[in-house]
Amino acid sequence: MNNIWKIYMLSLISFLVGTSQFVISGILDQVAASVGVSVSAAGQLITVFALANAIGTPIFMVGTAKMDRRNQLLLALAIIFLGIVSTLALPGFEFLIVSRIILGIGTGIFVVTSYSTAANLALPGRQAGAMSNIALGYSVSLVLGVPIGRVIASAYDWKVIFGGIGIFAVLGFIAVAKTIPPMKSEAPIPLGKQLVMLKNPKILFALCVSLFVFTGYSVVNTYIAPLLTSTISI
Template sequence: MVRSYQWKIVMLAIVSFLVGTSEYIIAGILDKVAADTGVSLSAAGQLITVFSLAYAFGTPLLMAATANLDRRRLLIYALSLFVVGNVIAFTLPGYAFLISSRIILALSTGVFVVTALTVATKLAPAGKQGGAIATLVMGFSTSLIVGVPIGRVIAGIYDWKTIFAGIGVLGLLAILMIWLTIPQTDGEEPVPLGKQFALLKEPKIAIALSVTFFWIAGYAIVYTYISPFLLKITGMSEQTVSAALFAFGIASLLGSKIGGYSTDRWGAPRTLIAGMLLHAAALVMLSLTAHSPFIVFGLLILWSFTAWSSGPTQQYHLLTLAPNASGIMLSLNTSVLQIAMAAGAGIGGVIVDHASLTSTSWLGAASVAVAAGTVAVSYARTLSKSRKKAAELRLRRAAKT
């Protein structure tokens, strides 16, 4: 029985890797997409903006509309739409069809990821749900470590559209596997959108979500255009760029692990502030040493490590702010994250068009620094209030004695 649930979770994680690769791959092949479709780098970068906006706003609406649907059937519907999106990217020419493909892929990815997490918690026995979720998240994150570098290699040897053809074929196999192995699971009572957004009225939650926005926007401003940056500014070869993206992915995994450990040991505020300040510093150094491939390679590792160290810490911090509404908080954080990705890609495109590729890291660093400053101010206010309450309590006790 135990083995049965575990391999089903692993299978969902493998499919999560597939949909994650489809999301992240554009940043890894941006220069090739721009050249093939005849658009500028900034226009190609808006493919990420479109994806993120469709994910952020479309996923909550679709999940609310399909709340009562059997979860296995919903997984299959989402993957069927996912296959269609990849087929469009592979077969239909031009930028407009690629935009359509990204919208379809965003909606299908969002529904699949949310539904898979729900199914995983129901498949796992009591006390094992956390591990099940971690396995799925690991599968999605691995797409950045393995999927993007492999996609870059495939795009260099063959054609970038071949990547989407392969993902589409594997998507069909994923549909079959889910149909054969995942049991039917009842839907859930939908949470009204009004209730979801009601939490935003609380200042501490709104401030915490603004941290997510500035942190991810700063990251996205630079990451969206990292491949052309490495090729044109740093002068790396195709093979070195692939290796750099692989190292970037490995560092992101290590950063997430260390971020979680640091949160347990030193607390969320200290971990966030330290990680974000180092994140901003790495982006500044990226511009200052842009023409040295060896130094840039090392800075990419530092950047990825520090950027991703904030992920689990920020999620934990948000959960502590609203422990009785954890699902809604994570949903809101995901939406803000995707909106920040869209904003970052859009702002980065403007910078590339009107300034230069090297300028992206300066503005990215500034945005991350704002996030770090917001955490620092919020933490200082919390400490001040705690000390004031403690002082008042001591005075009351002294008055009684």
């Protein structure tokens, strides 16, 4: 298989992985009703996902730095599948919180590893384009995955969405195992050295800007479904 198609394959899997993250905002009211909590309480499902993604991903990346990238991708997909199974099988809001934490870690590992894998698969001078394909797949999951998920949840049940993602996660696992060649990862950078970079005012400023941008976006996006449905009903 030509490497460009391997990059497109990773982009497609990134779309599915991103959908597992973003789709919850489009069905938050239905999830809340199914587990017997308020919509505001259900919003914590998005919070714990984000925290697990932000905190767990760098820890896992350091811990698995000696693994080749293909195995890291497989590990990520296995963790995502575990999160999907627990979402479907375990009852109650507390277990759903745990499932979102598992999914947050798996998603973070997959996306980070996909960027570096795509760059290595690309031809010299085209690494940026390969990485942008991964970003495109992940971003499209917000644009298309969320409304598609809402339609499916309205017609059937919100768990059907995660069941479908779980099936595609297995197919993605098989595809990665068969097509992505072993690739050595770079030497791990200790978390201490990464944190030292925060002393650089420019880096700190850029991170703060990103924090405020995504905070402003997430505040509205998290409760967009109940907001729109209540507006329409009025």
